[in-house]
Amino acid sequence: MLGTFALLPASAAFAQDDCSDINSSLQVVPCSEDAKKAADFQLNTSYHQLMARLESQYRADPRLGAEYSATVKESQRAWIKLRDTNCAVEAFEIEAGKPAYVGMVNNCISSMSQERSAYLDKIAPDVVSGTNASCPSQDFAQFLPAFSANAESQKRLTALAVKILVLKRTSDPGRFLPEITAEPGASLTFPLMAAIQGKTETVEVETVDDTHMNVVDKRAGNSNIKIFNFAKKSCWALVGIEDWSLSEKELVEPARSGMSRTENLCYQRAEGLGGLGFLEQYRLTAELIEASLENYVCAAESGDPEASLSAARLSLSQMAPQLETSKVEALFKAASTTASGALGYATYFCNGNSTDYSGPCLHPEQAEKQAIRAVSMGSTDAMDYLGSTFESGELGTKDLPRALACYQMSADKNTPQGIAGVKRLVSQDPDLKASRCL
Incomplete structure (x- = not known):
């Protein structure tokens, strides 16, 4: 029978938990790829946070700050070349392209990237207005409720320079990609997050390593996820904010006839967030694809055949929650x-x-x-x-x-x-x- 529905990519079939105990050769490559992606993302975060710190700390002497930043960029390029060459040497005795070769190279890159992230974090160390005496806790589980309690505590425990990630429209219609910039912590609008008290399923705390934690806030739904990056120095401090929503200013004027303005915006969000999710390059792959389905269903309320078909297919792709039978049939009928x-x-x-x-x-x-x-x-x-x-x-x-x-x-x-x-x-x-x- 002709398959008209997207299949689950092999790399998506391995959940992170499947890699905690590798006992099969089939796990080696996807698990090493997951580890490499995570380490690369943290390396990219550490690099941009360093550049943000330099921009903030050298505002009084921008010429020297620019020189410092250029030196860091040159160093990073040279280090990446060294890392890749070293990892090729480490796997040299294994036949190129074999799973063992790919796994060894990926794990080598992951290990070296983690070490490099730690090194970059120590350059031009940042400070927050809080001191050890005013640090709520060195234990992140106790620190987070104190940090999120109010605007004043968030401002006091935010770094001088913060990495900001937002989704921006590209020249390719309907395609969006993350853009990273640096902002002075003091220029942000506080509070940055709603208070977090106790455990909630829509707020996930992820341990990156001993000195980095991420808080994934899904309280506003899959279309409006924010990730808050924290780093530990003398105290924990907010050093990055990732906004994985598509703001209206990034969307074009409604163009699909037969749709209301809201349905048009839903369709654009469905296309944009789904496009990011299916790249499988970001830790929010599942959430982005689920948000795409939610937005296609919203757009399909207009009866638009393309939105209806996309919603029905995505529901049956095994990459998003499956809709009830009556809903799927209605979508196919509209399509x-x-x-x-x-x-x-x-x-x-x-x-x-x-x-x-x-x-x-x-x-x-x-x-x-x-x-x-x-x-x-x-x-x-x-x-x-x-x-x-x-x-x-x-x-x-x-x-x-x-x-x-x-x-x-x-x-x-x-x-x-x-x-x-x-x-x-x-x-x-x-x-x-x-x-x-x-």
């Missing part, structure tokens, strides 16, 4: 006014609201009807799908002349699948003649 939507509706009639159904088509007549509609709207995928079902009898009717006709329609549009289908059927029976597809 079926387009060729791709009609084909999606056809496969829904066969598979139902299942991500791994492998039995016979549940509703073959309805599936064939929708596939024919998709073909009539010019979908070559639907032509190949119908050809496949008539060739196999999957929808209850095995009809090789009709299968050949469908494949030929697709082949006439130079599709590889159609050409291969025609070649296969003719090689099996040179006397076979095409009848009709529709």
